Amino acid sequence: MQIDALPLSIKYKIKYPDEFIEAVKRGEIVATKCKNCGSVYFPPQKDCYNCGKNEMEWIRISNEGEIMTYSIVSQKPQGFENYEDYIIGIVRTKDGINLMAWIKGQPKVGGKVRLTTDNMRIIGEVVG
Amino acid sequence: MARRVAVIGVGNSKFGRRDDVSVQELAWESIKEALHDSGLSQSDIGMVVVGSTAYRGIELYPAPIVAEYSGLTGKVPLRVEAMCATGLAAALSAYTAVASGLVDIAMAVGVDKMTEVDTSTSLAIGGRGGNYQWEYHFYGTTFPTYYALYATRHMAVYGTTEEQMALVSVKAHKYGAMNPKAHLQKPVTVEEVLKSRIISWPIKLLDSCPISDGSATAIFASEEKVKELKIDSPVWITGIGYANDYAYVARRGEWVGFRATQLAARQAYEMAKVTPNDIEVATVHDAFTIAEIMGYEDLGFTEKGKGGKFVEEGQSEKGGKVGVNLFGGLKAKGHPLGATGLSMIYEITKQLRDEADKLQQPLKKYIGLVHNVGGTGHFAYVMILRR
Ligand SMILES: [Zn+2]
Numbered sequence: 001m002q003i004d005a006l007p008l009s010i011k012y013k014i015k016y017p018d019e020f021i022e023a024v025k026r027g028e029i030v031a032t033k034c035k036n037c038g039s040v041y042f043p044p045q046k047d048c049y050n051c052g053k054n055e056m057e058w059i060r061i062s063n064e065g066e067i068m069t070y071s072i073v074s075q076k077p078q079g080f081e082n083y084e085d086y087i088i089g090i091v092r093t094k095d096g097i098n099l100m101a102w103i104k105g106q107p108k109v110g111g112k113v114r115l116t117t118d119n120m121r122i123i124g125e126v127v128g
Numbered sequence: 129m130a131r132r133v134a135v136i137g138v139g140n141s142k143f144g145r146r147d148d149v150s151v152q153e154l155a156w157e158s159i160k161e162a163l164h165d166s167g168l169s170q171s172d173i174g175m176v177v178v179g180s181t182a183y184r185g186i187e188l189y190p191a192p193i194v195a196e197y198s199g200l201t202g203k204v205p206l207r208v209e210a211m212c213a214t215g216l217a218a219a220l221s222a223y224t225a226v227a228s229g230l231v232d233i234a235m236a237v238g239v240d241k242m243t244e245v246d247t248s249t250s251l252a253i254g255g256r257g258g259n260y261q262w263e264y265h266f267y268g269t270t271f272p273t274y275y276a277l278y279a280t281r282h283m284a285v286y287g288t289t290e291e292q293m294a295l296v297s298v299k300a301h302k303y304g305a306m307n308p309k310a311h312l313q314k315p316v317t318v319e320e321v322l323k324s325r326i327i328s329w330p331i332k333l334l335d336s337c338p339i340s341d342g343s344a345t346a347i348f349a350s351e352e353k354v355k356e357l358k359i360d361s362p363v364w365i366t367g368i369g370y371a372n373d374y375a376y377v378a379r380r381g382e383w384v385g386f387r388a389t390q391l392a393a394r395q396a397y398e399m400a401k402v403t404p405n406d407i408e409v410a411t412v413h414d415a416f417t418i419a420e421i422m423g424y425e426d427l428g429f430t431e432k433g434k435g436g437k438f439v440e441e442g443q444s445e446k447g448g449k450v451g452v453n454l455f456g457g458l459k460a461k462g463h464p465l466g467a468t469g470l471s472m473i474y475e476i477t478k479q480l481r482d483e484a485d486k487l488q489q490p491l492k493k494y495i496g497l498v499h500n501v502g503g504t505g506h507f508a509y510v511m512i513l514r515r
Contacts, residue, residue, distance in 0.1 A: 002147055005186045005244070014261060043262040043376055069284070069383050071276030072329040073268060078252035080268035088267050090277060090378045098378040100267055109284035121266035 019058045020044055024117045029063070031097060032056040042097045061099075063115040065091040065124060068098065070107045091115065091124045130227040132351040134362035135513065137166025138474040143342035143462035144311040145243050151180075151187050152197035155239040155343045158467070159198045162235070162345035167357070173347070174231030176203040179218030179238040180466035181211060183253050184245050184339075194237060203235075211257050212415060213502030214238060215344065215469020216370075216509035222348050223365060232353045238467035239343035250339055257503050259375040272328040272336055272416060274377055274504035279330050279418035281383040285433070288421060290330055292436035294321035296417035297334050297459055299445060299452075304460025306486050311340045311462030321417075335417040340462030344470035346477070363477045367400025367512035369393060373505055384433075386501060388508035389426035393499070396510040397428075402495060404428030407512075409479045409489040410450050411472035413501040414457040420444075423499055424452070427510070451489035454479070469500035469509065480515040 023030040032041045034048040035055040042061070047054045070089035073080075080086075087103040091113055101115065105126030113124035139161025141154055149157070155178075163169060178191040187193055191207035194200075210217035215238035222234035242250065254271035255264045263269045282288045298318055304310035316334055324334040354362045371391035374380050380387065397403060404427060412423035421435035429450050430438040438444060444452035455461050455475045458468060476496035478484045494515040501508050 014265070016261070042379070043259065069277045069281035071273045071280060071331070072326070073270060073273055074325075074329065075251065075270065075272070075327045076248075077255045077264075077268055077270050078248045081248065083268065086268065088269060088273055088277070090383065098381065100263055100269075100376075100378045102267060109281060 017044060017046070025119055027117050029061040029099070029115060029117065029122055030058045031061055033059045040097065042099055061097050062094040064094040065113050065115050067103065067107055067109055067111045067113060067124065068092050069109055070103055089124055131229060132364060133223050133226045133348050134351070134354050134359070134364045135346050135473060135477050136349045136354060136357070136359045136362055137162040137168065137347035138477045139165060139345040140309055140471050140474040141343040142309050143340045143464060146241065146341035147243070151185055151190055151239060151241045152193045154241060154341060155194040155237055156198050158343040158345040159237055162347050166347045168233070168347065170199045173200065173203055173233055173235045175205060175222065175225050175234040176200050177218045177221040177234065177236045178204060178207045179209070179214040179236060179470065180207055180240055181209055181214055182240065184242040184250055185240065186244055190239065194239060210507045211502040212413070212463065212465050213469055213500040213507045213509050214466040215471065216498065216500035216511065217469070217502070217507070218466070219346060219469060219473060219511065220368065220370060220509060223368065226348045226350050233347065233349045235345060235347050236470055237343065237345045238470040240464040240466040241341045242339050242464055243341050247339070258377060262376055270328055271504065272331045275416040275418055276328040276331040277377065278383050278422065279416070282418060282422065283330065285384050286436070288436040290322060291318055292440055293335055293417035293421065294318040295439045296414060296420045297321045299439065300414065300457040300459035303454050303487060304456025307455045307461060310456040310460050311338050312456070312460045331416055331418070337415045337458040337463040340464045342462055342464035342467045342471070344467040344474050346470050346473045361481045361515070363480050363513050363515055365511060366514050367396035367398070367402070369395030369399070369510045370508065371395070372507045375506060377504060380505070385422045385426045386505035386508055388505055389423065389499065389501060389510070392508040392510040393427050396512050400512040402512060406493060406495050407450050407497045408491050408493060408495055409454065409476060410452050410497040410499065411457070411475055412452050412499050414453055414459050415463055415501070417459065419501065420452065420457065427497065427499060446487065446489055454484065454487045454489055469498070472498040472500060473511070473513070476513050480513060
């Protein structure tokens with residue numbers, strides 16, 4: 001026989017870098033660059049695993065990009081049930097950084113996007 | 129120098145929605161079968177490794193209860209986890225313990241009971257199978273989405289079609305229908321796959337493995353023990369490889385194959401001193417149909433970009449160049465994460481012993497391969513077995 005188990009409610013707090021959240025609110029996307037060896041990190045990280053130093057500077061990422069691939073999400077997970085179908089893409093920016101974004105417009109592999117934000121997440125608006 | 133290690137016993141529970149059992153009862157189904165298969169009892173086992181992801185079940189720490197229920201208390205030093213490759217991660221741990229001489233006989237048990245939460249919760253847990261902070265949190269990635277990103281790119285770069293992906297599903301369901309332990313036992317057609325509900329385009333419901341409960345067990349022994357116990361059909365592990373890749377999927381580049389699989393396969397082939405052309409039967413990790421197509425390519429069964437053709441030409445069918453997923457694969461047999469890799473060892477062991485009945489691949493060299501991917505290409509394990 002199956003009976004109800006005790007409910008398990010988990011609430012997490014998660015840490016993001018202030019600089020990243022503030023940049024997104026300005027409509028900008030930023031990465032970190034090691035002042036010592038020049039390694040660039042996206043997702044941004046404050047420690048450089050390449051040289052072991054932790055002296056990073058924030059750099060702005062180009063807002064021009066190309067859609068490398070995408071998927072249209074129909075079956076939504078918990079937390080996203082109330083959204084319309086959304087398009088998740090991988091975009092390669094003009095400066096060679098690959099990042100995840102929501103795509104607005106008609107996507108195609110190789111299509112060009114202009115990167116912006118919706119104050120929370122990165123958006124790739126299809127421009128051709 | 130490491131000792132030679134053989135698989136001397138295997139067990140596989142019925143996969144499916146198993147409301148009839150608890151997780152420990154489910155684990156025991158395959159443990160009991162493997163003990164019987166090897167002719168051993170619990171007291172013969174020197175170490176037990178439990179592979180389980182556990183996040184979808186009520187028992188978040190399943191190793192002690194599985195040990196207690198199965199009479200293995202005192203033998204379990206750890207639980208291992210490598211997402212969908214948890215089964216082979218557990219196998220690697222047990223193998224290593226025997227190869228190093230730490231123990232003479234080790235058991236790896238894989239178990240997951242994934243249907244204890246609803247589908248939306250399951251998708252949310254699976255969606256965290258990437259880099260939660262930079263992916264799921266903002267973008268609502270689901271597990272199918274990650275594979276869909278590979279499918280879209282593979283289609284754009286190589287012209288792989290949705291029909292070719294559907295053929296992987298058709299093949300899996302055909303064999304699943306012949307396997308009484310499979311979760312799904314109904315054949316499907318290409319048209320049914322193409323018309324099934326879209327989950328994360330281009331991945332549809334019938335491109336996706338089901339959410340399953342199940343367990344599988346393998347027992348590993350040293351060469352001396354194999355002789356001492358007079359095991360008449362040992363299956364030797366001649367090659368093993370493992371690798372991983374970036375968690376943040378965008379960082380990986382290319383998105384037409386898994387670098388982790390390519391690296392793991394190269395390591396396993398070198399260790400076994402064989403080439404992809406020597407492999408006659410294989411399990412290829414097919415959580416989604418595109419995964420099997422990329423698997424053919426990454427494992428070297430065919431050239432990069434020709435995976436779609438490989439299935440279209442029937443080269444992965446029973447009797448083909450490499451019989452792939454002849455027990456129904458993850459797609460139809462099911463994919464209880466912790467059990468899957470060990471269930472693959474079960475299948476290839478049965479094949480190499482000529483015990484696969486209607487699903488038996490005709491063999492000449494008796495060389496088989498097991499391929500288990502964790503996450504969405506985060507981890508890959510490849511094992512080469514021969515009789
Ligand atoms: Zn540095």
